[in-house]
Amino acid sequence: MLIKAPARAVGAAGIYYQDEIHQDFGKSTDRFGEFYSLLWHPLKLHLNKKPVTLVPRNMCTWGSDTLDMRRPGVKYEFKSTFEPWDDEQARVVRESLQLLRQGQSFQLQAPTGFGKTMCMLDVIARVGVKTLVVVTKEDIKKQWEKQAGKILGLPPAKVGMIQGDVVRVAGCPLVIAMIQSVCKPGRYPEDLFKDFGLVIWDESQLASAEKFSGSAFQIPAKLRIGMSATPRRKDGREVVFEAHVGPVQVKTDLSYLTPTIIKTISPWKLPWRMNRNTGEMEPLDHAPKRDAHVIRMLVLNKPRNKLIVAFTMQAMARGRQIIIFSALRKHLEILKHSLLSAGAPISDIAYYVGGMTEKARDQAAKRPVLLATYKMAEYGTDIPTLDTAVLGTPRAGVEQIVGRIRRKLPGGQKKRPLVLDIVDGTSDLYSRYWGVRRTWYTKIEAEILTR
Helix, strand or coil: CCCCCCCCCCCCCCCEEHHHCCCCCHHHHHHCEEEEEEEEECCCCCEECEEEEEECHHHCCCCCCCEEEEEECCCCCCCCCCCCCCHHHHHHHHHHHHHHHHCEEEEEEEECCCHHHHHHHHHHHHHCCEEEEEEHHHHHHHHHHHHHHHHCCCCHEEHHHHEECEEEECCCCCEEHHHHHCCCCCCCCCHHHHHEEEECCCCCHHHCHHHHHHHHHHEEEEEEEECCCCCCCCCCCCCHHHCCCCCCCCCCCCEEECCCEEEEEEECCEEEECCCCCCCCCEEEEECCCCHHHHHHHHCCCCHHHHHHHHHHHHHCCCCCCCECCHHHHHHHHHHHHHHHHHCCHEEEEEEEECCCCCHHHHHHHEEEEEEHHHHHCCCCCCCCCCEEEECCCCHHHHHHHHHCCCCCCCCCCCCCEEEECCCCCCCHHHHHHHHHHHHHHHHEEEEECC
16 A cells, blocks of 8 residues: 655654545454454644655655665664574564665564564674654563663663653663553653664564554665564554565574473582692682683583483484584593494494585484584574484583474474483572573473473
């Protein structure tokens, strides 16, 4: 539905004189047969002393005299640490950036669990302008706040908020707004939104068409993205979102399976040493990024390695494809020899480590058991047939690692992913690592079984 006449101006919406718009234009019918209007006739808004009608931006025609009132936004320099889980996430980021750099707004459609928030934070960093994220629920707001700290390194003071009477925008490169607040005309000063160059509506399918329109008519950011798991709306008014933002131009059907976590208590014990100054025994000192000496001892623990081998052999017997992760190649070599001693055919085992050719990696990807370093397989490894992961050495963040086995097989069936998570509880540091992993497992609703 496009208006042939050029708009007088385009900002948050297209501006037309009321007498230029036919009284029936902009009326639409949802799939339930109910009529609704896409237009807004603000009583107090005039142009050249003539009353105007606001039209969703994507319905407007641009003319040579159309005044561009869209806001480019205040520039910011972000630093993103985002690394895509796989080629599909990388594609979504790449295609989104291509559209935005062409000045196009669009809808992004990706299923729940795809990692839309992480992808869009990387997009925000690359676009480099002050950004407003409009959300519908408190938990979605908290998710953005948390991920903004993790991926963009933004402290809480730099993540602004618009919610009710709380307005914290100045000095914040990223601001999160509740749609219930920003959908009401006149609630906030008009210039509140002038510094935003990009606006993202998250889970836009959850907002009512009226609230979404109310917010879109007020935010003049030049670039717009609507994120959702599905463009189909319960109220049947999908056209509202296309009218304000644009069509779905970036889409993925790839979703992720929810794993079962096999939590296992490690038989390994953290060594104690005598403190030369006090003469007292105390746990061997180690800290994040300063624990290589402890890891080197841990991987030599035979009962712990036996536990990994036994689990792997059981998984192989059930027709699973397993990837065993470790921080050390030496550990992978030990595990390979142990697996062979336990009866695993040598043809079923392959390394997946740095320095391999692409052909060698492709061949390894077909084996039932892959022995991989965290560094090699954490980012960019795309083997959808993997369904079982073993966390061979302790670490805190496992989103990308476990993501290796959560891929659905295109058009095929796949066993529910399994993760062997070994908790080395005699180390306070590694116990805290487990706490971080457990929090993420809970977030993705993974089942945790203890054995």
